[in-house]
Each structure stands twice: as structure tokens, then as C-alpha cells.
Amino acid sequence: MLLRFTKMHGLGNDFMVVDLVSQHAHIQPKHARQWADRHTGIGFDQLLIVEPPHDPDVDFRYRIFNADGSEVEQCGNGARCFARFVHDKRLTTKRRIRVETKGGVIELDTRPDGQVCVDMGPPRLVPKDIPFIAEVEAPNYRVEVDGIEHELAAVSMGNPHAVLRVDSVDEAPVHQLGPRLEHHPRFPRRVNVGFLQVVDRQRARLRVWERGAGETQACGTGACAAAVAAISQGWMDSPVQIELPGGRLSIEWAGPGQPVMMTGPAVRVYEGQVRL
Template sequence: MDFRYRIFNSDGSEVEQCGNGARCFARFVLDKRLTTKRQIRVETKSGVIELDIRNDGQISVNMGAPRLVPADIPFQAPAQADSYTLDVDGRQVQLAAVSMGNPHAVLRVDDINSAPVHELGPKIEHHPRFPARVNVGFLQVLDRQRAQLRVWERGAGETQACGTGACAAAVAAISQGWMDSPLLIDLPGGRLSIEWAGPGQPVMMTGPAVRVYEGQVRL
């Protein structure tokens, strides 16, 4: 094991996993010369992940195998399925439920720009069938290899990008036959490449990590 770190949302809640955070962590330890390795193993609250700092500046993360059994997500359902129906204030919503170390719900939409992110996002996040709350992804499939995604994150609201959300969306899309691996997912903050060979196999996420600024906080 090379490093261990903990992840906190902007509201102070601790989370199990963060895909974007993993790539940023790799960039941080490289820039600060805390390691000379290009492949590092990192322990998070949900387990160990492997980070590969590539020569082209991209960072690949082995996010591990997705958890699809409802109790492991956690999600209340009588049996595992690729898609579930959720009653949201009397509205029947179709979604996939996936854990990438943290819980995700994935909804397919026709138009990413008009997706009801701020309407349904918080309602699904706090739905009683997700006892640990949930991140909510809204996915527009463009073709077999490309999609667009917006994510309402648990404890943070809509964000510019969500690495675990992109992984969960890819798992949902491949499981339901909408897309093929490898695939590209465009989020408001940038593009991620996702690979997944199927159940029991790890999800590989590749994308950039750029240092924006440095600062100091007096505590």
C-alpha cells in the first residue's frame, strides 16, 4: 500500500469513493514528489484502488468491480435487476442502481440540457429506498460509444464532473445493451474514457487531472 486518504463532500459528509478525487490525488502526490512511482495503490474507505499515471498526462484508475446486488449498494429491492421502477412523488421513474464504492442511480434521458437534474436529483438522493442516500446520474446516449452525463451528487448537488458517476453510468449503459466498451462520457467539466468487460470485472476510468491553484487555509 502506497497511500491512504479520506474524502469529504462540501457539506462535511464523508464518502466512500471519488473517481475524480482519485485522479487529483495521483496528480497531487506526483507534483509534490511524494512518490516516484507511476503506478500506485491507494486505500480509501471503500477499499483499495490502483492508479496509473500515464506519460501523456492522463491518469487511469482501476475502480474495482461494480456492485450490483441491491443490498450491497445499498438499495431496497426484492431482487437484482438491470432496471428498477422508483415512485417519486407519484411519478414512476426508471433507473439503474450501481455501487462503485458509493451508491449511484442512473436515469436515461432524451436531452441532457433539459434533464430534470434539480427537480428529481434531490428527491431521488433522499428516497427511502436508498438508505445511505444516493448520487443521481442523468445519461443521454449519443451512439454506441459516446454519451453525455450530468450528476446530482450526494451532499454536493450538481457538480461539473463525477468519476464514479461516469463509471456507474457506463455499467448501466453496457448492462442494458445501450452502449459498448470502451466508451466516452462527456460531463460539463470534461471527458472520461471508461472500459468495462462485464459483471465481476473491474471498471477502468481514464481522464485528466490539472492543478488549478494552490492556497492556504488557517484552521
């Protein structure tokens, strides 16, 4: 069968989006791996699947597969593309929708200027909820890699993140330390790794090594986690502007127990069909 899809991106973090509300198909991890190949497939960081909800109180179910075929809990840039997609495809007429994800329910607001604001919910900081192996909750933890201790914050935005403060993202060991921390035994479900350079109280630069995808042009949940780490430790004040290689996201967070609000663009690139 031929399956319709849309190629989209949020700040260069790119996606294949498939509507399984009006189409019917059984997509497996092997399909994600095949289609993700940038030489022999479509090429993307994540595959996003739109499905009818399990919960009658939400509008859609949102599933996310990384390029390696692993299914993950959350994707912030993908969430913005999801909102733009269901609106453009007239799967809903609502500007504000509630979406069920593996990491919990999120709210998406498509604005008239094309920007999408995502209520990501409150961050999770308790180690067992991230999950991260630590005896007690702390602002920072020391994690050893190859005999060297690295200081990092651990945050869940529905998916696990480690945030390391660096002097310069241009010189940060993203491709060396990123994969070592991704698979570190203290993160039982692996982890996304953010390298954060604080520029001033309102602005920071960020590069992210994404679990199952490698370094991407942008990571929405990574930007949220970095903002939470920076605000909670007194490095920055909300709202903050997080500059990623692909562009800028605006993040607001009022403190513990409060939701993280992320605002940024979502772009449709092209429509296509793939044989399943």
C-alpha cells in the same frame, strides 16, 4: 496553525487537497463545510485528504469530504487528482500506486501525457451492497417520487449511484428530481443521481446530481456507473466516451466481475495556506 493545501480539478469537479503525510492536523467535518463555501472560504465540491495507509500493502489512505461535511466512500475525479498530487509533491516516485479508500482499494496510474487511469474495481450490483432496498437484483428498478414512477439502474462504484436514461440531458430535471432521489428512503445512505443521454454505441452525455454537493461539472464514479448501466443493458459497447459538462472521460468495462477502468485529466490550479 497554517495548513498547506492545493486547489485542483478534474473536468471542473474541483477539490481542496491536503497532505497529512508531511503535515499533522485534525480535520473535522466543520472545517470542510467552512472551506467549501465559495464566498467566504476556498470553494470546492470535495475536500481530499492524503494520509499514511492503515494497510502496509497499499501506498496511501484517501479520505473524501463533501461540501456539506459528510464523508463519502469514493470519488473518481478526486482519485485522478490524488494521483497527480502525490506524484507532484514527491510523496511517491511510483507511477502506479494502490490507495486505500472508505469504499475499498483502488489502483491509480499516472501516465506520461498527464492523463490518469484509475482501476475502480468491479461494480457492485447486488442491492444490499449498493445499498438499495429491493427484493431481487435487476437491470432496472421502478422508484416512485411524488406519485410518479421513474425507471433507474442502481450501481455502486464504492459509492451508490442511480442512473436514469433521458432523451436529452439539457432538458433533464436534474435540480428537481436529483435531490428527491438523493434522499429517497430506498437508498439508505443517500445516492448520486446520473442523467444519461445515449448518443450512439460509443458516446453518451451525462449530468450528475452528487450526494452532498449538488450538480457538479463532472463525476468520475458517476461516469463509471453510467457506463456500467449502459453496457450491461446493451445500449453501448465498451470502451465508451462519457461527455460531462466539464469534459470527457474514457470508460472501459469488460462485464460482470471485471474492473471498471476510467481515464481522464487532473489539473493543479494553485497552492495556498489556510488557518486551522
